[in-house]
Amino acid sequence: MKITKAIFCIIIGFLGTVTAQTLPNDSWQKTQANGKGTITVLWHDAKPFHYYDEAGKHTGIDHDLMVAMTRFVEAKYKVKLDIQWHKAQTYAEFYNSIKDGTGGIFGAAAFSITPERKKVMRFSPTYMPDIEIIVSHPELPTFNSIGELINSPDFTKYTAVSVKNTTFDKSLVALKNKLAPNLSVKYVTNTHEIVQTINQNPYHFGYIHLPIYALALKNGLRLKRQKLLQIQREGYAVMYPLKSDWGKVIEEFFNSTEFKPLINKVTKQHVGTQVKDLIWDVSAKNNKELALLTKENELQSLRLKKNQLEIEQSKLRLERQAFYQVMLIVGVVIILILGVVLYSRYQIKQRSNQALRDKNTEIKKQRDEIELMHTELKDSISYAQQIQQAMMPHQTRLTQAFPENFVIYRPKEMLSGNFYWLNDRQNLKLLAVADCAGRGVPGAFLTMMGTLMLNHVVRESKRTTPEDALTLMDKLVQRTLTSDAANLAIDISLCCIDYHKKIIKFTGAHSSLFIVNNGRLKQIQGDKHPVGKGLYNAKNPLTMNLIEFEKGDVLYLLTNGFQNQLGGNNGHNKKFMLLRIKDLLVEINSQPLEEQKQRLENELEKWRGQNEQTDDILMLGVQL
Structure with missing residues (x-):
C-alpha cells in the first residue's frame, strides 16, 4: 500500500x-x-x-x-x-x-x-481579506461550538464537502483527525461544486471563502453559516515560482497608486457594493460575528426588496394588459354609442314627419332632443379623445427617454388619425410616428388599432428590429380588416435607437426620417407603400436603414399634415411643402428644442392665416 x-x-x-x-x-x-x-x-x-x-x-x-x-x-x-x-x-x-x-x-x-x-x-502582496467560514444546508441546526457539532444526534449522517489539497481540506482533515475520526468527507473539483452540493443535500457542510458565501446569499441560494471554526489568513494573493524573475514587476503593480481603486472597482463590479463592504468591514472589525450578522441581515433585506420589486413589476405588467383589454372594450362601446345615437336621430326624424299637425310643439321637442343628442355625442367624442391621448406616451415618459424633445400634436377635429409611440428598453429605445387613413372617428379607431398592434409586435412577439416589426404589423392589419377596407392603411416611421452601439435602425412605410446636426440635414426615405396593403413579403421586403449617430443629433419624425397645410401670402392657398420644412429645420438647428417647437408653430400659423387646418398634424423632435 x-x-x-x-x-x-x-x-x-x-x-x-x-x-x-x-x-x-x-x-x-x-x-x-x-x-x-x-x-x-x-x-x-x-x-x-x-x-x-x-x-x-x-x-x-x-x-x-x-x-x-x-x-x-x-x-x-x-x-x-x-x-x-x-x-x-x-x-x-x-x-x-x-x-x-x-x-x-x-x-x-x-x-x-x-x-x-x-x-x-x-x-504577491495581498489584495483581499482571506476569511474561511463553515456553511451548511439550512435544515442543519446552528452550532455555536465544535462540541455541539460532534455531539449532535445526527452527526453520523453528516458529510463534509471539500477540494483535495486546499486550505479547506487541511482545516477539515485537522478537525477529523483531532475530534471526529469517523466524519465522512466528500471531495469535489472546485468551490462552485462545494456550494451546489451543500445547497442540494440537507446533511452536508464544508468550508468556503466568505465572498463566495456572501454572493450566494445575495443570489438567494439556500446556505446557513455555522458560528464556529472561522479562519482568517493573511489574505488572497497571486502565486508564482520561487525561481521566477517577475517579482519586481509584481511588487510594482500591487504597490502602485492605481491598484487600490482598481481592486475596489472590480470587486464592486463582480459582487456588488453590499458584498464588497461586507468583506472589508468584517475583516477590519474585532467583533467579526456581530459584523457578519449585520451584513447578512442587510443582504437578506436587499434580496427581499428585490423580490418585492419583481412582484410589483409583474403586477404592473398584468395591470397594463388589463388596461389594453379595457381600451378594446371601450372602443366597442364607443361604436355602440355612436350607433345608438345615429339610430335615435333617425327615429326622431320619422316621428317628426308623422306629427306635422302639432308643428310648434313637435319642433320644440325635436330641438330639445337634438340638443341633448349633440351634448351626448360631443361628450362621447370628448371621452374617446381622452382615451386616444391616454394610449400615447405621456410627456413625462417621453422626457425620461429623451430629455430634450418636443411634440406638435394638432388634430384637425377632436379625434386624430395620427399617433406616436414609444418603447423604452434601457439602451434600446423604439420610437414611431404614424398617419392612419382617415380623420376623426375612423382615423382614431385606426390609431388605437395601430398602437395595440405595435405593443403586441414589440412586447409580446419580441420583434425589436423595425423591418421585422412593420412586416408583422402589415400582416396583422390585413388579417384584422376585411377586403372591403382595402383603402385603409398606415404611413409609419419606426426607429430603433441603440445607445450602446451608437446606431439608429430605421424603417419607413411611406414615411421618412430627418436628422439634423451642425446645420446639416440628412433625409432617410422609407419604402413607398404604407403598411396594411399586404405589399411587403419575402420578395418585396421592407428596407432597414442603419445610421450611425453622434451626440447632439436631432431626429424629426412627422406626418404629411404639416407640409400639406394650405395658405401663404396673398391668399394663393399653396401647400407649405416639405422643402420649406427642411430649410426651416436647418435654420433653427442651433436653438433649444422648446424654442424650435415655438418657431415651427409660429411659422405654421403665419402660413395658415385665416384658412382652416387642412389635415391632422403631428411632428416629433428628439435630441440624442
Whole structure:
C-alpha cells in the first residue's frame, strides 16, 4: 500500500513538472530583451474570482486583476504581453505547475498564503481579506461550538464537502483527525461544486471563502453559516515560482497608486457594493460575528426588496394588459354609442314627419332632443379623445427617454388619425410616428388599432428590429380588416435607437426620417407603400436603414399634415411643402428644442392665416 502511494505521488509530481515545462511562459529578462513575451495564468471555476458570464465570456475579480497587471506592465515598460489562460483540473496541477515553474507562470484564483506554500513558491502582496467560514444546508441546526457539532444526534449522517489539497481540506482533515475520526468527507473539483452540493443535500457542510458565501446569499441560494471554526489568513494573493524573475514587476503593480481603486472597482463590479463592504468591514472589525450578522441581515433585506420589486413589476405588467383589454372594450362601446345615437336621430326624424299637425310643439321637442343628442355625442367624442391621448406616451415618459424633445400634436377635429409611440428598453429605445387613413372617428379607431398592434409586435412577439416589426404589423392589419377596407392603411416611421452601439435602425412605410446636426440635414426615405396593403413579403421586403449617430443629433419624425397645410401670402392657398420644412429645420438647428417647437408653430400659423387646418398634424423632435 505504501509503495502504491509513493508511485502515485511520483506520477503526480512528474505530471506537474511536465505541465510547468509545457505551459507557454517567458522570463521577465527575455520579455524585456525581445520587447514582448508570454505569460500563463492558471485558474479554476470559483465565482466571483473566475467564471463565465451569461454571454459565455471568461471574467471575474482575479481575471480582471491579471488583465490590469499586463496593461500596467505594457504601459510602464513598453513591452507587449500575451496572456494565456490555463484552466487547471486539480489543485495538484496548480501547486506543482507553480512550484516547478521558472518564468512567467502565475496562479490567480483566490489563493491563500500559508507557511507551507511560502517555502516552495512566492506570493504577491495581498489584495483581499482571506476569511474561511463553515456553511451548511439550512435544515442543519446552528452550532455555536465544535462540541455541539460532534455531539449532535445526527452527526453520523453528516458529510463534509471539500477540494483535495486546499486550505479547506487541511482545516477539515485537522478537525477529523483531532475530534471526529469517523466524519465522512466528500471531495469535489472546485468551490462552485462545494456550494451546489451543500445547497442540494440537507446533511452536508464544508468550508468556503466568505465572498463566495456572501454572493450566494445575495443570489438567494439556500446556505446557513455555522458560528464556529472561522479562519482568517493573511489574505488572497497571486502565486508564482520561487525561481521566477517577475517579482519586481509584481511588487510594482500591487504597490502602485492605481491598484487600490482598481481592486475596489472590480470587486464592486463582480459582487456588488453590499458584498464588497461586507468583506472589508468584517475583516477590519474585532467583533467579526456581530459584523457578519449585520451584513447578512442587510443582504437578506436587499434580496427581499428585490423580490418585492419583481412582484410589483409583474403586477404592473398584468395591470397594463388589463388596461389594453379595457381600451378594446371601450372602443366597442364607443361604436355602440355612436350607433345608438345615429339610430335615435333617425327615429326622431320619422316621428317628426308623422306629427306635422302639432308643428310648434313637435319642433320644440325635436330641438330639445337634438340638443341633448349633440351634448351626448360631443361628450362621447370628448371621452374617446381622452382615451386616444391616454394610449400615447405621456410627456413625462417621453422626457425620461429623451430629455430634450418636443411634440406638435394638432388634430384637425377632436379625434386624430395620427399617433406616436414609444418603447423604452434601457439602451434600446423604439420610437414611431404614424398617419392612419382617415380623420376623426375612423382615423382614431385606426390609431388605437395601430398602437395595440405595435405593443403586441414589440412586447409580446419580441420583434425589436423595425423591418421585422412593420412586416408583422402589415400582416396583422390585413388579417384584422376585411377586403372591403382595402383603402385603409398606415404611413409609419419606426426607429430603433441603440445607445450602446451608437446606431439608429430605421424603417419607413411611406414615411421618412430627418436628422439634423451642425446645420446639416440628412433625409432617410422609407419604402413607398404604407403598411396594411399586404405589399411587403419575402420578395418585396421592407428596407432597414442603419445610421450611425453622434451626440447632439436631432431626429424629426412627422406626418404629411404639416407640409400639406394650405395658405401663404396673398391668399394663393399653396401647400407649405416639405422643402420649406427642411430649410426651416436647418435654420433653427442651433436653438433649444422648446424654442424650435415655438418657431415651427409660429411659422405654421403665419402660413395658415385665416384658412382652416387642412389635415391632422403631428411632428416629433428628439435630441440624442
